[in-house]
Amino acid sequence: xxxxxxxxxxxxxxxxxxxxxxxxxxxxxxxxxxxxxxxxxxxxxxxxxxxxxxxxxxxxxxxxxxxxxxxxxxxxxxxxxxxxxxxxxxxxxxxxxxxxxxxxxxxxxxxxxxxxxxxxxxxxxxxxxxxxxxxxxxxxxxxxxxxxxxxxxxxxxxxxxxxxxxxxxxxxxxxxxxxxxxxxxxxxxxxxxxxxxxxxxxxxxxxxxxxxxxxxxxxxxxxxxxxxxxxxxxxxxxxxxxxxxxxxxxxxxxxxxxxxxxxxxxxxxxxxxxxxxxxxxxxxxxxxxxxxxxxxxxxxxxxxxxxxxxxxxxxxxxxxxxxxxxxxxxxxxxxxxxxxxxxxxxxxxxxxxxxxxxxxxxxxxxxxxxxxxxxxxxxxxxxxxxxxxxxxxxxxxxxxxxxxxxxxxxxxxxxxxxxxxxxxxxxxxxxxxxxxxxxxxxxxxxxxxxx
Ligand code: NGQ
Ligand code: ZN
Numbered sequence: 328x329x330x331x332x333x334x335x336x337x338x339x340x341x342x343x344x345x346x347x348x349x350x351x352x353x354x355x356x357x358x359x360x361x362x363x364x365x366x367x368x369x370x371x372x373x374x375x376x377x378x379x380x381x382x383x384x385x386x387x388x389x390x391x392x393x394x395x396x397x398x399x400x401x402x403x404x405x406x407x408x409x410x411x412x413x414x415x416x417x418x419x420x421x422x423x424x425x426x427x428x429x430x431x432x433x434x435x436x437x438x439x440x441x442x443x444x445x446x447x448x449x450x451x452x453x454x455x456x457x458x459x460x461x462x463x464x465x466x467x468x469x470x471x472x473x474x475x476x477x478x479x480x481x482x483x484x485x486x487x488x489x490x491x492x493x494x495x496x497x498x499x500x501x502x503x504x505x506x507x508x509x510x511x512x513x514x515x516x517x518x519x520x521x522x523x524x525x526x527x528x529x530x531x532x533x534x535x536x537x538x539x540x541x542x543x544x545x546x547x548x549x550x551x552x553x554x555x556x557x558x559x560x561x562x563x564x565x566x567x568x569x570x571x572x573x574x575x576x577x578x579x580x581x582x583x584x585x586x587x588x589x590x591x592x593x594x595x596x597x598x599x600x601x602x603x604x605x606x607x608x609x610x611x612x613x614x615x616x617x618x619x620x621x622x623x624x625x626x627x628x629x630x631x632x633x634x635x636x637x638x639x640x641x642x643x644x645x646x647x648x649x650x651x652x653x654x655x656x657x658x659x660x661x662x663x664x665x666x667x668x669x670x671x672x673x674x675x676x677x678x679x680x681x682x683x684x685x686x687x688x689x690x691x692x693x694x695x696x697x698x699x700x701x702x703x704x705x706x707x708x709x710x711x712x713x714x715x716x717x718x719x720x721x722x723x724x725x726x727x728x729x730x731x732x733x734x735x736x737x738x739x740x741x742x743x744x745x746x747x748x749x750x751x752x753x754x755x756x757x758x759x760x761x762x763x764x765x766x767x768x769x770x771x772x773x774x775x776x777x778x
Pocket of ligand 2: 380382443557593645
């Protein structure tokens with residue numbers, strides 16, 4: 328049971344709110360009552376966000392790709408380094424790194440993660456004895472940390488647009504559709520042993536890593552679950568797809584795939600006005616990763632166009648170079664201000680930017696992960712985060728202004744408590760498994776460096 332001095336409910340802000348949970352879900356929400364004995368007392372209670380896009384292993388590359396040298400200045404040269412890095416990664420290292428990432432996510436205020444997972448095979452491309460060995464490692468990390476997992480095994484068949492062959496580090500990703508179906512079967516077998524809020528979806532990596540026929544054949548394998556795909560992140564990708572398929576990536580997708588509310592196009596950075604409106608109206612959730620998009624030099628999202636068309640959105644930490652819920656939302660808005668030479672861009676009409684971004688990312692992120700969460704109301708998963716409203720960054724703020732303080736002024740450590748489907752993993756700002764997970768992470772990084 329949780330007793331909050333203030334809580335953000337679907338109807339708005341409320342005071343003295345008691346939330347009871349049962350089986351990972353919110354059982355009741357009572358407003359204006361008193362705390363019960365043994366209640367966890369918190370100050371500000373919010374629906375916790377989903378982190379809708381993560382490649383956990385990339386966390387261990389943070390700080391290793393920021394030196395400028397000739398041939399090291401683009402997304403594509405970053406990707407070369409990333410491929411070399413992952414080519415040494417062993418299953419136990421994958422697990423240790425993912426556990427660290429999930430601890431950091433929960434401490435930052437994310438209750439769940441969409442793990443967009445493509446390192447399936449051994450270096451060189453041979454399958455592990457258990458085809459889903461690496462997925463099982465991701466699940467073990469989720470189980471150890473208690474984060475809510477939406478696992479998104481990736482279909483990655485080709486090395487580039489026009490069915491180019493896989494090369495180098497990409498060999499670890501490779502599956503044809505038949506191999507992918509086998510992988511999914513094994514993944515679902517492992518997932519059956521996980522907590523009930525675990526979700527399995529699919530992720531055709533990008534249009535360049537699949538082809539029209541394979542994409543059509545793979546989509547039914549989602550079986551009603553989420554479908555995530557990288558799209559239009561870099562200008563070169565837009566050019567390559569336009570040359571190959573005769574249309575820009577988002578135009579092509581809208582014309583050739585049944586894009587709807589189960590879909591989460593990741594990045595969607597380089598879109599025309601018509602693509603922006605069309606994709607927004609499809610009901611798909613834009614999977615925005617503002618910190619990584621800044622780090623990789625992708626460009627700013629067309630926020631005003633997306634919002635004008637009523638588009639849903641959520642945020643993810645993608646490369647995990649930095650894991651911070653507040654920085655994702657902050658960077659999203661600041662990317663718009665820097666481009667438009669304007670203030671308070673991401674809100675329809677008039678109103679609080681922090682409140683619009685937070686509420687939108689809460690419901691959009693949950694939708695993208697196939698998670699019945701994003702609002703504090705009976706029946707939903709208990710994905711909850713508590714903040715210290717007395718923190719210097721927040722004291723004196725209330726109502727939606729508190730969310731403006733959170734998004735624009737607060738450090739991560741305003742988070743005091745976090746529950747993932749009712750699992751109370753962060754208390755007094757610290758994840759319960761932090762010490763053991765940090766030790767495992769340090770050992771994994773040392774092992775990678777020694778290799
Ligand atoms: C990824 N990252 O899947 O991690 C990609 C690079 C690729 C971003 N698109 C790999 N930011 O494109 O093949
Ligand atoms: Zn990605």
